[in-house]
Amino acid sequence: MLIVEVTLGPSSIHGLGIFAKERIPKGSLVWVAHHGFDVYYNADQIEALHPRVKAYVEDHVYISTPRHNNPTNSVRHVMCGDQARYMNHSEQDYNLESAYFESRDDAVAKFGAEVMGSETVDWTEGANFALRDIEAGEELLCNYLEFDADAKRKLGM
Numbered sequence: 001m002l003i004v005e006v007t008l009g010p011s012s013i014h015g016l017g018i019f020a021k022e023r024i025p026k027g028s029l030v031w032v033a034h035h036g037f038d039v040y041y042n043a044d045q046i047e048a049l050h051p052r053v054k055a056y057v058e059d060h061v062y063i064s065t066p067r068h069n070n071p072t073n074s075v076r077h078v079m080c081g082d083q084a085r086y087m088n089h090s091e092q093d094y095n096l097e098s099a100y101f102e103s104r105d106d107a108v109a110k111f112g113a114e115v116m117g118s119e120t121v122d123w124t125e126g127a128n129f130a131l132r133d134i135e136a137g138e139e140l141l142c143n144y145l146e147f148d149a150d151a152k153r154k155l156g157m
Contacts (some may be wrong), residue, residue, distance in 0.1 A: 001034045002084050006140065013088040017139045024134040030096055031084050032107075033125035041077040060085045062148035064125060078125065089155060090141040096128040098146045 004024055011017030024030065041061065049057060061077040079085060087096075101107045101123040110129075128142060144151035151157075 001037050001080075002031050002082050003029050006083055008083050008086055011088055011139055013090065013139070013141070015088075016086045017088045017141075018083045018086050019139050020134050020136055022136050024130045026130050026132050028130045029127060030130055030140065031080075031128040033078065033122040033127075034081070035120045035122055037081040037120065038122075038125075039079040039081060041079065043077070046077055058150070059154070061150075062144070063150045064147065076125075087140055087142055089144040089151070091143055091145065094141040094143045095131050095134050095138070096140055096142045097131045098126050098128055098142070100124070100126045 002018075005021035006018040007021055008016055009019055041057070046054060046057060046061075057077070057079065061079045064076045064078055080087075099110065101110070104121070104123055107121075107123045107127065126147060134140065144154065148154070
């Protein structure tokens with residue numbers, strides 16, 4: 001779930017993108033997964049979808065690979081419940097970076113308490129934070145290769 005205000009619009013990188021509505025200071029928390037808001041699929045659920053739906057889902061989910069701090073220790077397909085699903089990729093000019101946490105306490109130490117009121121936050125799925133100051137109107141970009149096991153297919157690599 002995006003923690004910052006964004007707008008959806010045409011991107012010079014690819015199709016639609018998300019753009020900051022206001023300045024985002026370096027180090028700010030920008031996105032974090034929320035159970036019940038972001039949708040988690042497993043591979044069997046993806047395979048059971050109608051082909052047209054499956055194609056849409058595969059283009060808009062990211063595939064989170066197992067990590068030592070992932071309690072399910074399984075591959076998860078995550079569909080962002082908001083405009084974050086339109087975040088575009090850049091290997092050189094990305095302004096967001098992924099971070100993973102062992103616990104809520106580790107996340108609080110990094111980001112403070114601005115989103116700590118929700119028990120639905122999934123810190124093990126990771127979070128994105130601003131690598132530098134991001135100006136209002138600037139497109140939010142991440143490096144898919146940091147977190148999406150399906151990035152190379154999506155990027156035609």
